[in-house]
């Protein structure tokens with residue numbers, strides 16, 4: 001499927017029925033908050049462009065040792081997570097989230113924060129149906145017999161089970177249609193609705209129905225957590241794994257510039273040309289680290305069109321970047337190779353290693369810097385510039401982003 005979708009995750013509810021002293025979307029499964037599992041699963045799908053998550057107010061989050069910024073750090077690979085303050089009702093939360101979604105988004109989905117077990121197949125099934133008809137939801141025939149409640153403690157009518165559906169999320173809509181449904185909802189009297197499909201139905205637009213999943217449990221009561229844990233039991237919940245990234249960069253020599261390599265200013269009659277200090281070794285190191293994490297490249301994060309980075313110390317940029325990323329992974333090793341015909345670099349290896357290891361907060365033994373010439377061959381050999389390669393080996397962390405939460409909550413649930 002070439003289409004992509006923004007997903008709204010209403011996660012502002014207090015979840016009193018679960019009987020926890022904190023909102024159930026922050027309950028832990030294998031040490032990872034439900035909200036994080038849901039968002040991570042959404043972002044694992046290349047079809048998802050970004051997630052807008054409605055959260056409790058900052059004070060409530062602070063009581064869980066969390067901030068909006070912590071949640072936004074779940075964004076990955078250029079797909080953002082936008083955290084916002086939700087409303088008193090689910091509908092109000094979605095309405096607020098709609099304002100955060102880029103105008104040009106073509107498709108908008110809504111998925112409950114407390115449904116972490118949906119599969120990619122289900123999501124794509126709903127999305128494909130939405131692309132055909134403009135709106136789609138998933139649901140299942142109830143397994144219990146369903147009756148109406150009569151007056152007093154008596155049973156009313158027995159309903160035809162086959163005509164009934166328990167509706168689940170994800171629900172996906174053409175962006176215009178969902179925005180229109182909420183605009184119309186604005187002008188009506190306050191109607192309490194429990195899903196977004198209801199508003200779209202109100203526009204008279206048909207909503208396609210596809211088969212849901214038994215495993216797509218909505219955590220409402222404490223027991224549901226055990227069920228969700230069962231379904232997620234055999235899955236990879238972000239187990240730590242080792243990943244490798246490679247970086248490469250080249251800058252040309254020019255007059256009137258300082259020669260900065262690995263954060264060391266080397267006495268030389270010219271320097272490398274670039275928007276920042278043009279420290280090619282550090283640029284390669286940054287790209288290697290970003291590569292291991294699938295987080296893009298140095299030019300995207302520190303664009304040379306931004307005057308802020310003019311003459312910037314690349315080593316400081318590396319330090320700044322790692323401060324943001326080190327929650328996601330541990331640096332096991334970094335190896336940098338500088339390719340230059342001159343100057344002689346071996347006297348500066350130790351200073352460069354020290355600089356890099358300090359910026360990355362690791363022992364110097366985890367960083368290696370070396371250099372080579374190309375025997376006069378090619379652009380670097382002719383002395384036109386300097387190139388650098390770097391290989392970074394990182395170990396991803398398990399609960400990557402909301403770690404402080406895990407400590408306080410575990411005991412209460414078990």
Ligand code: MG
Pocket residue numbers: 249250251274278279280283
């Ligand atoms: Mg560069």
